[in-house]
Amino acid sequence: MSRGLTELTVSEAGDRLAESEVTAEALTEAHLAAAEAARALNIFVCETPDRALEQARASDARRASGEILGPLDGIPIAVKDLFCTEDVPTTAASHILDGFTAPYESTVSAKLKAAGAVMVGKTNLDEFAMGSSNATSYFGPVKNPWRGKTGKDLVPGGSSGGSAAAVAARTCLAAIGTDTGGSIRQPASLCGVVGMKPTYGRCSRWGIVAFASSLDQAGPITRTVRDAAIVLGVIAGHDPRDSTSARVEVPDFETALRAGDVRGLKVGIPKEYRVDGTPDEIEELWERGADWLRDAGASVEAISLPHTEYALPAYYIVAPAEASSNLARYDGVRFGLRVPGESLDEMYENTRGRGFGPEVRRRVLIGTYVLSAGYYDAYYVKAQRVRTLIARDFHKAFERVDVVLTPTTPSAAFPIGEKMDDPIAMYLNDVFTVPANLSGLPGISVPAGLDADGLPLGLHLIGRPFDEETVLRAAQALENAAKFSGVPDFVEARR
Amino acid sequence: MPLDIETVRNIAFLARIKVPEDELEALAGELSNILGWVDQLAGVDTEGVEPMTSVVEMTLHEREDVVNEGERPEDVLANAPEREDGFFAVPKVVE
Numbered sequence: 001m002s003r004g005l006t007e008l009t010v011s012e013a014g015d016r017l018a019e020s021e022v023t024a025e026a027l028t029e030a031h032l033a034a035a036e037a038a039r040a041l042n043i044f045v046c047e048t049p050d051r052a053l054e055q056a057r058a059s060d061a062r063r064a065s066g067e068i069l070g071p072l073d074g075i076p077i078a079v080k081d082l083f084c085t086e087d088v089p090t091t092a093a094s095h096i097l098d099g100f101t102a103p104y105e106s107t108v109s110a111k112l113k114a115a116g117a118v119m120v121g122k123t124n125l126d127e128f129a130m131g132s133s134n135a136t137s138y139f140g141p142v143k144n145p146w147r148g149k150t151g152k153d154l155v156p157g158g159s160s161g162g163s164a165a166a167v168a169a170r171t172c173l174a175a176i177g178t179d180t181g182g183s184i185r186q187p188a189s190l191c192g193v194v195g196m197k198p199t200y201g202r203c204s205r206w207g208i209v210a211f212a213s214s215l216d217q218a219g220p221i222t223r224t225v226r227d228a229a230i231v232l233g234v235i236a237g238h239d240p241r242d243s244t245s246a247r248v249e250v251p252d253f254e255t256a257l258r259a260g261d262v263r264g265l266k267v268g269i270p271k272e273y274r275v276d277g278t279p280d281e282i283e284e285l286w287e288r289g290a291d292w293l294r295d296a297g298a299s300v301e302a303i304s305l306p307h308t309e310y311a312l313p314a315y316y317i318v319a320p321a322e323a324s325s326n327l328a329r330y331d332g333v334r335f336g337l338r339v340p341g342e343s344l345d346e347m348y349e350n351t352r353g354r355g356f357g358p359e360v361r362r363r364v365l366i367g368t369y370v371l372s373a374g375y376y377d378a379y380y381v382k383a384q385r386v387r388t389l390i391a392r393d394f395h396k397a398f399e400r401v402d403v404v405l406t407p408t409t410p411s412a413a414f415p416i417g418e419k420m421d422d423p424i425a426m427y428l429n430d431v432f433t434v435p436a437n438l439s440g441l442p443g444i445s446v447p448a449g450l451d452a453d454g455l456p457l458g459l460h461l462i463g464r465p466f467d468e469e470t471v472l473r474a475a476q477a478l479e480n481a482a483k484f485s486g487v488p489d490f491v492e493a494r495r
Numbered sequence: 496m497p498l499d500i501e502t503v504r505n506i507a508f509l510a511r512i513k514v515p516e517d518e519l520e521a522l523a524g525e526l527s528n529i530l531g532w533v534d535q536l537a538g539v540d541t542e543g544v545e546p547m548t549s550v551v552e553m554t555l556h557e558r559e560d561v562v563n564e565g566e567r568p569e570d571v572l573a574n575a576p577e578r579e580d581g582f583f584a585v586p587k588v589v590e
Contacts, residue, residue, distance in 0.1 A: 353513030
């Protein structure tokens, strides 16, 4: 019955473990087998079967002695290879981190470990999380488990494409990603799973390979909203090692979900998110989403977020600027790749020239330019001012509504290789998700339907800072109404 | 404002990334496109708007000024591409 085990949700698996109907070891073996069978999708940078089985047996032993560490004890999960993990290499999918194994564990992965979660492996991603297709990985692209009627190999989205594909392909029950401009929500949408970016500061960034420090945030990718609530409850919380992690209490997200419905909830539909060129199917799904929430007792009203169109250009100044600064540490001296040179400068240049892929190079150069003398005010300071305006738009909107409903992405999954020679076309994938990062707000993508090609589409909710409870509640209402039951072609074929 | 090859060469030097000569022109085109696209921000009225300095409202706390970690030279050096006598080794910088 190993196939059955990979079809469970986190909460169902937790119940079965509690009832002694299954062991963590059997659950883990089923997922390790699924991961092995899915190798053609290139989901994992590194599978960790031995460690996983060891963790699973330890979980079973704990349970036998009546000691249970929480709802993830014995649950197989995958971790984006952007989180530093002790004893397992961390690559950020970059050549420049060749041979690097962190001597410490990131706070988020440490919390998962301490909660008894079983790590089946570390997932592929866009290099340094820079990309929306997973195609910039040094280890090659991930294939989406969905092909639909296209018959082509499609991107899983990015940058947490490996994590989203891992959950969709049933190689784990949940995964952890990071979201800087949509990197959890966009791949979740393209792979037909749930992906949540919590409020900036909700989860510690300590031990996550930094891309853009004022935007990066860790979050769960799961198959249900309830599972997202469960995982978020484990990974959230203040961490003295991250000065930007918030000193706010972590509510019991799962209980909040169980207790609440959406009667009386006010939902805003931002008119500026009607973007030219968005397929009718996505517009229609968006309207259906509003109807679903209305039918569930919420009220829906039009709102305005007037600076929306400037979010992407502001993002493509702020994120590369912060990246150019963060990535200065890859110099061939302390870790990773070193390419020799005659002088120290030449060694730096050779190492970074060889070690960074084209997209990372592009962004570091853009960032270097916008921060350089004479351009700092015109680009960087200007973008930060625009960012204030974008955040202010949301602040005003949240005086009237409780959540904002939008599509997650402007298209379904597209073929691997497409948009690679047009960076701006690729950047437009994040048009609906970037504003939440610029404003630090929580957002979630919920699978809501299939397009004419049979590919999944997500709906996206944005909430007030530190109000993940409301976002999750509304997400569950969407989930209940959408009754999304699509199964990826890859999984269907194996049945 | 399009970037010329000389500017790209200079940015690449500032970023310490070696870019092969035959890639400079294409790269200048790509970077110019991106900068041309972000230039639309110039049209936003930001008069009197403060640049964002903190994403969510929070007060930064100061920690106690005490040593909380350290004495782990082996861990610090464990990933070094080259090391010597407990130091990171680099190409000679002083004549």
